[in-house]
Structures are given as C-alpha cells and as structure tokens.
Amino acid sequence: MDELLTQVRAGYRRIEPRAAYEAARGGQALLVDIRYAALREHDGLIPGALVVERNELEWRLDPQGSHRVPEATGHDLRVVVICNEGYASSLAAASLHQLGLHRATDLIGGFQAWRAAGLPVTP
Numbered sequence: 106m107d108e109l110l111t112q113v114r115a116g117y118r119r120i121e122p123r124a125a126y127e128a129a130r131g132g133q134a135l136l137v138d139i140r141y142a143a144l145r146e147h148d149g150l151i152p153g154a155l156v157v158e159r160n161e162l163e164w165r166l167d168p169q170g171s172h173r174v175p176e177a178t179g180h181d182l183r184v185v186v187i188c189n190e191g192y193a194s195s196l197a198a199a200s201l202h203q204l205g206l207h208r209a210t211d212l213i214g215g216f217q218a219w220r221a222a223g224l225p226v227t228p
Contacts, residue, residue, distance in 0.1 A: 113199040122222040134183040149226040183208040191215035
C-alpha cells in the first residue's frame with residue numbers, strides 16, 4: 106500500500122492544513138470532507154467544507170455528471186480532499202484527476218492534522 110500511495114502522490118502536490126485553510130477562506134479551493142459519518146459525529150466538522158461520502162465522490166464532483174453538486178463548476182476547480190489521516194484522501198484525489206479535475210489534491214495528515222494545527226472545527 107505504501108508503494109501505491111507514493112506513486113499516487115507523485116502525480117500532484119499535496120497541501121498542508123494552514124495553506125488549505127487560507128485557500129478555502131480566499132475562495133481559491135473547495136474543501137471536501139470524505140470521512141464517514143461516525144468520524145464526523147465524533148470529531149466534528151470543518152466549517153464550510155462540503156461533506157461527500159467517499160463512495161459518492163466521483164459522482165458528485167464530476168462537472169459533467171448528472172449527479173454533480175452545484176459546487177462542481179468545472180475541471181479547473183481546486184478540490185482539497187480531506188479524510189481522517191490523509192491516506193484515503195490521496196487515493197480519492199488521484200481518482201478525481203482521472204475525471205479531469207487536474208487541480209485536485211488532498212490534505213496532508215487529514216482532519217487530524219487540521220485539528221492539531223488549531224484550525225476551526227465545529228461540533
């Protein structure tokens with residue numbers, strides 16, 4: 106699995122929590138939380154992040170898909186995928202690249218790194 110993650114992550118530049126926070130605050134990135142419901146309920150939410158279950162991610166973010174969310178405005182959209190610790194999000198970001206979302210990335214360390222950095226979290 107480590108080899109797969111290394112390969113996948115070589116295809117794009119990952120982002121640190123503080124940089125993701127600033128990009129989202131400035132309207133330059135869409136934060137997408139793919140953690141499952143139990144983790145969101147236990148640890149809280151990132152304010153302003155779009156919650157999309159991992160198994161629906163491609164359906165919801167494909168700008169040409171019939172089931173897309175309103176935020177899926179085009180292939181140029183900068184998406185920052187957030188999982189719990191930064192592993193599943195790497196695979197998810199690679200999948201979004203395959204859909205043509207060439208600016209998709211993931212959060213280094215995931216939600217846990219976001220929280221450890223003292224960034225906003227709501228219950």
